[in-house]
Amino acid sequence: MNGEIEEIRGTFKPELIPAATGGNIDDYEKALHTLMKFVGSMSSALEQVSGRGANAIVYQAGKRMGHEASKLMEKTDDLEKAMGELSEVLGQEFYFEMWKPSSQDNYTVERGDETEVKLLFMDCVVRQTLRRTGLPQKGPLCYLLYGYIVGAVEEVMDIRGKLDIDHIGPNACLKTLTIKWSGK
Amino acid sequence: MVEIVIDEDACVGCGSCVEDCPNDVYEMDEAKNKTKVVKVEDCMACLSCHEICPAQAMEHQDIHVAKRLYIDRSVKDAINRII
Ligand code: SF4
Ligand code: SF4
Numbered sequence: 001m002n003g004e005i006e007e008i009r010g011t012f013k014p015e016l017i018p019a020a021t022g023g024n025i026d027d028y029e030k031a032l033h034t035l036m037k038f039v040g041s042m043s044s045a046l047e048q049v050s051g052r053g054a055n056a057i058v059y060q061a062g063k064r065m066g067h068e069a070s071k072l073m074e075k076t077d078d079l080e081k082a083m084g085e086l087s088e089v090l091g092q093e094f095y096f097e098m099w100k101p102s103s104q105d106n107y108t109v110e111r112g113d114e115t116e117v118k119l120l121f122m123d124c125v126v127r128q129t130l131r132r133t134g135l136p137q138k139g140p141l142c143y144l145l146y147g148y149i150v151g152a153v154e155e156v157m158d159i160r161g162k163l164d165i166d167h168i169g170p171n172a173c174l175k176t177l178t179i180k181w182s183g184k
Numbered sequence: 185m186v187e188i189v190i191d192e193d194a195c196v197g198c199g200s201c202v203e204d205c206p207n208d209v210y211e212m213d214e215a216k217n218k219t220k221v222v223k224v225e226d227c228m229a230c231l232s233c234h235e236i237c238p239a240q241a242m243e244h245q246d247i248h249v250a251k252r253l254y255i256d257r258s259v260k261d262a263i264n265r266i267i
Contacts, residue, residue: 132254169230
């Protein structure tokens, strides 16, 4: 075997749930980078083959994931509470907060039977992956996340939702989430 | 609260930050031909202005700095050995 690779030898017994993950922090870092490269190249290949249709496909896939991930979350009509639950579903890797320009009084804006809220995504593994692989933002991988967010909100609030990208930046991205109450 | 410091000696007055900022945080100071911060309260720390500024003339203080998981330490070490 290659001398640089440290082999782990031991006894293995069948177990239902392993007690702990193996490896040290360097192993995790390497695994993360390998995954980033794989996911990045998959995303760009998808875009090359399917063009802009790729975004629509992964958006739907993300939406399904979002619905699944939020099935056990408490249902609510309260947008702020729903954002708290969404934050739990997305976890630290997609750290976001509601955002508003200084000229606006509240985080939410009502437009007929729609409510809009701006979400500022500060930490995002998707953005990290794209930067790792030198790919532009707003491609299929971003759409997977958009679908995931919309799916999670739809599930928790039992409404129809839509997400628009206002701005993408290297340190934060701003999105507008629109809740359609009549879609209930 | 975000604070933006402009290094006026470095700023070349290209106006890219004024054009690029989605929240109109900057304006050109025509007399000085330098950018100036006019609406810091609307800065969301996206750092698009940092990416576009050719002179690295700005500094954002007291912001959430996104975790930089994309830095490959082995590549960085190799570059550091060359530089
Ligand atoms: S960080 Fe973003 S919002 Fe803030 S000044 Fe720069 S471009 Fe504008
Ligand atoms: S982008 Fe940089 S160099 Fe250009 S005006 Fe803004 S601060 Fe000055």
